[in-house]
Amino acid sequence: MKIAIHAFDQMSLFHLSVPTTVFTEVRQLGLDTSWTTAVWSTQPQVTTAEGMTLDHLRGPDAALEADLLVFPSWHSDLRPADPEVSTAIHEAAGRGAGLAGLCLGAFPLAGSGLLDGRTVVTHWSAAEQMATSHPAVVVNADAIYIDHGDVLTSAGTASAIDACLHIVRRELGSEAASTLARHLVVAPHREGGQAQYISRPVPEPDGVGQLGDTIDWALGRLDQRITVDAMATHARMSRRNFTRRFTEFTGSSPARWLTTRRLDESRRLLERSTLSIDSIATRSGFGSVVTFRQRFADAYGTTPTSYRRRFAMD
Numbered sequence: 001m002k003i004a005i006h007a008f009d010q011m012s013l014f015h016l017s018v019p020t021t022v023f024t025e026v027r028q029l030g031l032d033t034s035w036t037t038a039v040w041s042t043q044p045q046v047t048t049a050e051g052m053t054l055d056h057l058r059g060p061d062a063a064l065e066a067d068l069l070v071f072p073s074w075h076s077d078l079r080p081a082d083p084e085v086s087t088a089i090h091e092a093a094g095r096g097a098g099l100a101g102l103c104l105g106a107f108p109l110a111g112s113g114l115l116d117g118r119t120v121v122t123h124w125s126a127a128e129q130m131a132t133s134h135p136a137v138v139v140n141a142d143a144i145y146i147d148h149g150d151v152l153t154s155a156g157t158a159s160a161i162d163a164c165l166h167i168v169r170r171e172l173g174s175e176a177a178s179t180l181a182r183h184l185v186v187a188p189h190r191e192g193g194q195a196q197y198i199s200r201p202v203p204e205p206d207g208v209g210q211l212g213d214t215i216d217w218a219l220g221r222l223d224q225r226i227t228v229d230a231m232a233t234h235a236r237m238s239r240r241n242f243t244r245r246f247t248e249f250t251g252s253s254p255a256r257w258l259t260t261r262r263l264d265e266s267r268r269l270l271e272r273s274t275l276s277i278d279s280i281a282t283r284s285g286f287g288s289v290v291t292f293r294q295r296f297a298d299a300y301g302t303t304p305t306s307y308r309r310r311f312a313m314d
Contacts, residue, residue, distance in 0.1 A: 001034065001171065004066035006085070006105075007041045007057060008075065013048040015073035015103060015160065022164035022180065029183060031168075031176045038062040042084045063088035068098040068167070071105030072160065078129060081108040089114070099151045100167065102160040106153040110134040114151055121146050123156030149301075161186055173311030174267040211235060211249050218258065222265050222285045228254045262286060263299050270308040277304050 003023050007016055016039070026035045040062035045055035063069050069092045081089065089112045092099055101109040106122040107130065109115055116136035121127075127141035140146060145154035145163035147170070154163035165186070169177035214235040218226055231254055232242035246254045266284040269275055275283070281292035296304050 001032070001036075001067045002065060003035065003037045003068045003070060004058070004062040005037065005039050005070045005072060006063070007039050007046050007054060007072075009043060009046045010049050010075075011046070011073050013050050013052060014157070015105075016048070018160040019070045019072050019100075019102065019164050022161065022168065022184070025180055025183060026168060026172070026176070029180060031180065032172055038066075042082060060084050060088055064091055066092065066097055068100065070100045070102065071108055072102045074101075074104035074107045076104075078104065078107050078126070078133065080111050086112060093150070096150075098167075100163065101151075101153045102163055103154065103156040106130065107133075109151060109153065110137050115148075115153070118148055118151075119146050120153050121155050122153060125156075173271050174264065175271045175311070175313060211246060215250075219261060222258075222262055223283045224285065225287075226258060226285070258285075259295060260299075263295065266292065266296065266304065267307065267311075270304055271311050271313055280304065 003019070005016065005019050005023075020037060020039065023035060023037045026032055027037075038058045039054070040058040040060060042060060043057075045053055045057065047053050069088065085108060089099065089108060093112070093114050099109055099114070101107070101122075103123050104126060106115075106120055107126075110120055110130060111134065113136070115134075117138070119138045119140050120130060120134075121140050121143045122130050124141050127139050130137070131139045143155065144159040145152060145166060147163075147166060152163060152167065154160050161184075165177050165181055168180055214231050217234050218231055228243065229239055231246075232239045235242050237245065243254055246257070250257055252260070262284045266280050266286075269280045269283060273280070277292075278289045281289040284292065286292035286295065293304060296302075296307070300307065302310075
């Protein structure tokens with residue numbers, strides 16, 4: 001896959017480094033040696049917000065041959081895209097290439113009209129401006145990334161790492177994404193619908209250990225019937241208090257977290273084992289294979305069998 005990452009004058013070096021690092025590591029780790037990454041601009045050189053000059057950049061031709069066009073950020077004044085950038089966006093969409101707008105990089109994509117009628121996320125501080133400037137899009141100010149298949153947008157800063165890992169997972173499977181996440185020393189999977197931030201991001205000191213122990217306990221019993229009440233009992237909390245604290249700690253409700261972890265386990269088994277679909281449904285903790293297939297299709301837009309055919313390890 002050819003990936004073209006857009007750069008512009010006075011952009012943050014961090015924003016540029018996130019997709020560049022994640023996608024370059026795919027090739028360097030041997031996860032897929034066909035992946036190539038190019039940084040392009042409409043200018044021959046750019047100076048980052050930190051004062052570093054980047055030259056020998058590719059021109060718009062890199063965008064015209066890319067399979068994935070990434071906008072890691074955008075100008076702080078949120079200006080409309082210039083004609084060359086707009087042309088690159090529309091040309092990419094026209095030939096079926098993927099588009100990703102990370103953080104403020106959602107703005108040029110929304111400005112192209114390609115997201116009209118669809119849900120968009122950007123940095124929470126710019127969500128109101130997005131809604132005002134682009135009334136045809138639906139702004140979700142809470143999610144960390146939203147993937148429509150052809151176009152992905154993400155929230156700010158570190159959320160771009162989650163979005164890029166999601167792209168790797170979507171294209172190469174969960175095992176490849178987990179390997180990459182371990183190498184980068186970041187969390188292997190955060191859901192796109194998880195909150196960008198929470199009002200109390202750090203639980204009380206006496207709650208971290210309790211919740212951590214309960215999370216470990218649940219992860220070791222995914223093949224068993226685990227209820228929110230059972231998790232609350234293990235944490236020695238009331239159901240109401242546990243649910244509140246768990247959501248504050250993880251950004252997800254206990255029930256949703258459990259379903260996601262079960263789906264993660266099912267993907268791992270589909271990729272790494274020859275177990276039957278029925279056995280995988282049981283080992284992942286789903287009550288029936290029908291429920292498993294429905295949840296899997298809702299989450300990933302494909303069947304377990306098709307997923308295995310695409311991502312099974314040799």
